[in-house]
Amino acid sequence: MDQIGLMRQLSLKTETKIVMVVLDGLGGLPDPITNKTELETANIPNLNALAAKSICGLSNPVLPGITPGSGPGHLALFGYDPLQYVIGRGVLEALGIDFDLRPGDVASRGNLCTLDTQGIITDRRAGRISTDKSRVIASQLNGLEIDGVQVIVEAVKDHRIVVVFRGEGLSDAVSDSDPQRVGLAPQPVTAINGSSNRMAQIANRFIAHASKVLTNHHPANGLLLRGFSRKPDFPSFKEVYNLDACAIAGYPMYRGLAKVVGMSVVKTGTTLTEEIQSLRDNFNSYDFFFFHVKGTDAAGEDGDFSRKVSVLENFDQFLPAIIELKPDVLIVTGDHSTPAILGGHGWQSVPVLVQGKYCRPDSVSVFSENACVGGGLGNIPACHLMPVAMANALKLEKFGA
Template sequence: MKYIVVLGDGMADEPLEELGGKTPLEYANTPKMDELSKMSEIGLINTIPQGMKPGSDTANLSVLGYDPKLYYTGRSPLEALSIGVDMKETDIAIRCNIVTISDDNKPYEEKTIIDHSSSEISTKDAAVLLEAVKEELANHEFSYYLGTSYRHLLIWDKGEVVELTPPHDVLGQVIGQYLPQDKALSAMMKKSYEILSKHPINIARKEKGLNPANSIWFWGAGTRPALSSFQEKNHKKGAMISAVDLLKGIAVGASMLNIEVEGANGTLETNYEGKALAAVDALTKQDYDFVYIHVEAPDEMGHQGSIERKVKAIEYLDQRVIKNVVDGLDAKKVDYRMIVLPDHPTPICVRTHTSDPVPYMLYDSTNIQNHTWNYNEAEAKKSGNYIENGHKTIDYLFSK
């Protein structure tokens, strides 16, 4: 038996008037999920422990079977693992986004945050901009590391875990009240605007109609993580397929294989087919028992507030990932159990994460069921199936 998680990051949502009272998941054209749902169990999972923030960090740890209350030490330390930073016990890791703030004559504190991803800036352009920041701001205390797209890392030597606000939580708001209380961190963010706002790359971006990547933004501070081995914990040989450093870092911490897929970039235009084919290959040719396929696009579209693009991301997940995984495994005559779910909702109406339970669909190729339901938030709730503790999801997947 083989096992798969297909995770559409932030896929769950709220009913939208623009979609006739349907959620993007209900509205999207998803023939493969519609077909599978008739043969599957559907229900709700609570992925966010009570009292914890609804981040992709806590939620994905939960889905992978790591209780965030026991294992979570912050988001950025997990990304540090992916980047290859060997953190000392005294190091603090902090996410360093390159964001877009309003390009006006107001003081920095009175500017507005426009875009947490700077129009999903390429890693190539971000590398040049981060290097400009490093040249002026890096020192023996603060070290900058390149990540992917807009997502980068700051290591603070002998620092402290300070309260910092995720940029995607305050889109459209004046930034003053959300700046770090720590004077050094706040000063670096302010200085970064002076460095980046007139950079040639940003002048060119504005000419192309793209958002300028004109400020760094710190958030997600934490200490060095200590995850146990996924294989030792579950007696399954596992692999991760993701374009984002957070998921890759979780895999490193859990001693799972990270499978690199060319063209996988965490955007709407990622290499969906490549991820699906890599998963089938790992399960059928490389003797892996479990593959976790993470697709970032629905979450990014939720943060952007784009209904059309979020619907498209869900349709791509259905037609270009799930269909290819199912067709590939069926062609190989492999027995498998596959669970499809989001990690958390990212509703268009708020453009950030919420803690509501998420819908899941569990398909077992050896136990075909007969239902009339479709996979979406409303019908998952009606099913009455509910997994209260998200970190037990993986045990449920492996339970047969």
């Protein structure tokens, strides 16, 4: 029996409430000048006070040394082993904007990017152009048909778009065109097995078409595709944990992740003020809340150390509003590390705190990477956090005689 099976067997329906705050890309690395991480640099008195009342530790989203994408990072936090439950980025983007994915559809996440005159990527995010500009570009790319396959293009958020291929004989077993690094040219989409040759050919023909359309769009004069995928069939959060779960997330991809596991996705804005209000408005209607904060990750990916510090300090000011709701268990962690000095996702373990009436507080009094090394949780797989939360909310039966 795996963890999902065990949780399905032991989970109880109770009135206790769990709030899981995910500060996307939370973990960091020391600034070379100050030798302090973003968390250690930030003025976060409320997080530190909460850590002193909590059991703390570090978590690994996948395995030590493995750099996770946002999909596996969040699935692990939801208690799904990311090595067993695999999902592509394209599906998450599509579901996040309520796109009606049909059986056989293959979805891909698109990044509008900037290419130089030699076709080399200089900015994978085209300066994070506005969603309004992406919407115009998406409309120009939408509606192409290639060998009987319809290509549907929709704007998602900022530079992100979703490209859905709809037709017969398609496969998601193809490589990405996005090398996920600047200084390289986009890569051709290639078949991973013999059955996906047609998909690769169609994707490359679409990319060639998009290149012509985007020639005069600056800074968004290129397109990168990754995460070709179909909609999966995962056991639902309700089925596994006996929880009525609610997702409060302003960015489409994370709303898509919540939908994949069957959470209700409530209407909210992208600011912390709006998200806190959504939490208040829905607190009596659900017993599990996934509360997502994007700014930490965006700053880390942009290599902006001081901005990531500011995002942490800003969240700290809103933390009392979450605590005032008196959830029975409150978790604060991240889906992965995004150190600003890396300018991207990292493999480093992620700080985590779990606070509740039945948690055994440890000696940690500061919420940081170094402090959490000595915490009572130790260094655990991220997918084990849900059983810890469930136990502390008195939502698990005893295992065995």
